[in-house]
Amino acid sequence: MVDLCISYSIEIIPVPGANSLLPALTGSGLDFEKFYYYGWLSPKKEIRQKELFNLKNRKELIVLLDTPYRLKALLSDIVRVFGKYCRVVIAFDLTLPTERFFRDSAQEILKEVEAKNLKGEFVLLLDNRRNRI
Numbered sequence: 001m002v003d004l005c006i007s008y009s010i011e012i013i014p015v016p017g018a019n020s021l022l023p024a025l026t027g028s029g030l031d032f033e034k035f036y037y038y039g040w041l042s043p044k045k046e047i048r049q050k051e052l053f054n055l056k057n058r059k060e061l062i063v064l065l066d067t068p069y070r071l072k073a074l075l076s077d078i079v080r081v082f083g084k085y086c087r088v089v090i091a092f093d094l095t096l097p098t099e100r101f102f103r104d105s106a107q108e109i110l111k112e113v114e115a116k117n118l119k120g121e122f123v124l125l126l127d128n129r130r131n132r133i
Helices: 002-007 021-028 045-055 068-082 106-116
Strands: 035-040 061-065 087-092 100-105 122-127
Touching (some): 021 061, 045 068, 100 106
């Protein structure tokens, strides 16, 4: 769409504003010199697991998004595909009073999310560059 506007000499002025990607990266404590933004995974479990399996060979930080009610399922799938020691950072409820960063293995974060029944907006950073914490 932007390229179409430009082709018609329509001036494009980006407005800086709220986004979740940069705050998640900068607050993660991870090296994000190179990262791969995958975005939203499929809501269907089988397809989501295939998508994760296809991401397993990537050797940069992987950025994922999903809905609050699928956080547990996503973490379970990450444990299944990448292993329980896969390093994950979740930027949870950014810009809200409940904002928090979870930094641990996928398995440990899953346990905490299940124990506290956490639901909220999140950005998940999957650090597959080194698979153990």
